[in-house]
Amino acid sequence: MTSTPPFAGGCLCGAIRYEISAPPYDPHYCHCRSCQKAAGAPAIAGAFIARTEFRIIRGKPRYFRSSAVAERGFCKDCGTYLIYRPLIAEWSNWMIITIACLDHPEELSPRRHYGSESRIPWFDPQGELPHEKYEDNFIDILSDGSPDERKAILERFGAP
Numbered sequence: 067m068t069s070t071p072p073f074a075g076g077c078l079c080g081a082i083r084y085e086i087s088a089p090p091y092d093p094h095y096c097h098c099r100s101c102q103k104a105a106g107a108p109a110i111a112g113a114f115i116a117r118t119e120f121r122i123i124r125g126k127p128r129y130f131r132s133s134a135v136a137e138r139g140f141c142k143d144c145g146t147y148l149i150y151r152p153l154i155a156e157w158s159n160w161m162i163i164t165i166a167c168l169d170h171p172e173e174l175s176p177r178r179h180y181g182s183e184s185r186i187p188w189f190d191p192q193g194e195l196p197h198e199k200y201e202d203n204f205i206d207i208l209s210d211g212s213p214d215e216r217k218a219i220l221e222r223f224g225a226p
């Protein structure tokens with residue numbers, strides 16, 4: 067059975083709860099090192115949402131600036147990683163939530179892999195899905211690249 071909006075989720079201890087008023091889209095795995103470390107897990111399963119559809123209904127995430135172009139929101143009490151939020155203007159309208167923190171994670175099945183250059187070899191969930199690699203200098207290009215270089219990255223990896 068599929069939930070109708072709002073989708074809801076929260077952290078392990080329950081201090082933070084949120085609602086999303088439209089279905090998340092492009093569910094995916096991200097294998098980049100930053101996601102691995104943020105969650106202490108071999109990969110993140112995430113999905114995009116429009117920022118305007120997201121509402122915190124309890125608690126307040128703390129944000130950690132995990133790169134030059136993004137911050138990650140987590141619960142300061144239990145440590146659960148909940149939110150990826152780009153800090154660059156072109157990507158200011160979307161964010162990513164961690165699928166496992168939704169109340170019904172079974173409803174969003176990943177459809178592709180991002181960050182496959184950092185995939186841990188023993189972890190290969192749904193290996194038949196498409197893989198996308200991030201360039202080594204992906205973050206540097208986003209923060210300091212030429213307009214053309216930035217455009218190419220923005221088109222490849224922005225919210226679909």
Ligand SMILES: [Zn+2]
Nearest residue numbers: 077079141144
């Ligand atoms: Zn918590």
Ligand SMILES: [Zn+2]
Nearest residue numbers: 096098101181
């Ligand atoms: Zn990642």
